[in-house]
Amino acid sequence: MAEKSKALRGIPAVEQIVQRLSQTSLPRPAIVAVVRREIASLRNEKQIPDPDAILARVQQAISDLRSARIQPVINGTGVLIHTNLGRAPLGDVVTETLTTIAANYNNLEFDLSGGERGGRAAYLEHNLALLCGAEAATVVNNCAAALVLILRHFAKPPRDEVVISRGELIQIGGGFRIPEILEASGARLREIGTTNKTSLADYAKAIRRETALVLKVHRSNFFMSGFVDSPATEEIAALARKHRVPFVEDLGSGAIVATEKIAPIEHEPTPAEALKRGVDLVCFSGDKLFGGPQAGIIAGKQQHIAKLKREPFFRALRCDKLILSAVQTTVDVYLAGEDSLLLQMIQTPIETLRARAEKIIAESKGSPLRIAIGQGKSQLGGGTLPRSTIPSVTLDITPDGPVADFAARLRSASPPIIGYISAGKYKLDLRTVFAGQDAQIIQALRN
């Protein structure tokens, strides 16, 4: 291997560079691969930089790779369900379950009373149904998967039309578009009404022999006002029942508690409400307002759930033991009348946040930064309740240099700190920072 043994046109050999690199915590083969790639790209350049510049370049590439590793970060954005930062964090009870299940064998598919093969997640499904006020419930990989499974199951030629209002053909976050999901599931879209108005008559006209199901999609991440109308869920449900067509609602976020009672925010529809109004099946995310791990929860009629679970495709979407145990504990926390970590964060009183801010400022004395207490507006995020904000407390920091450079420096702290810039100041919203992380913030601000 020529590149290993001798330097080429002033480019040092791979080994030479690897030896000169300061200690990194990455596996050696990963470092060697980065060095090789950088050397290969140097070969295509007219001007070869000096060895120190080459080393700096390699070091930068390695540091970029290291920062892409999934690792804990401190979320100072005030966005509670931040999709880029892993959505809902899990509380102690749930993470304890994860640790013990991960480290041990378990009864995932074993019936402890009979001593033989058992059903997967039977306890979870039992309690989840109870929590959703449903006859039955099950769990798949995420809400997108839940919807695909439902569509593939119900929409099969010649009955493959899915009736949906034009006002609900929405896009959620990165690349999840209802019309495209429908198409990818082999269903035919039968759009009805207009963007702002859809009537019961529109539904009635559209339902025919080819209709596989009526789909309602919660407009989770945007909101319409003005000349807007759509029939009540009860009315659509009665119509669907009359024509013996299943009625499915994608709730998106799936709040379990009455959100308007725990914070000055709007009401988010719960699975139990939708089912009570006559929807046959609901699906929602596990890691949005539900406050659990990434999962797609389906709840509703026993006969439908049983058939969905028998679909061969269900096998491709099923969750592993870690996710199932985390959902199981999250469900039990709710059933015990306790709050998920996410709900606790939503409800943290502003006085508590202010006291923490004062302490952080007092303990950051000696740092050259100017830090003041500001008013924040935390958001739910994750495409949930876009109009609702929760009053919060921020640390408003005026750095001595450019604020973007300061933000970059905090992102390279350990653990990385992610805030936001507003009116030329760098801000950290304390509602999304755990109290246990305050010391790390003080440490970073002092440095």
Ligand SMILES: *Cc1c(COP(=O)(O)O)cnc(C)c1O
């Ligand atoms: C977020 C959302 C989804 C996608 O959920 P994932 O769990 O991220 O797959 C689907 N539908 C609606 C209405 C949503 O809000």
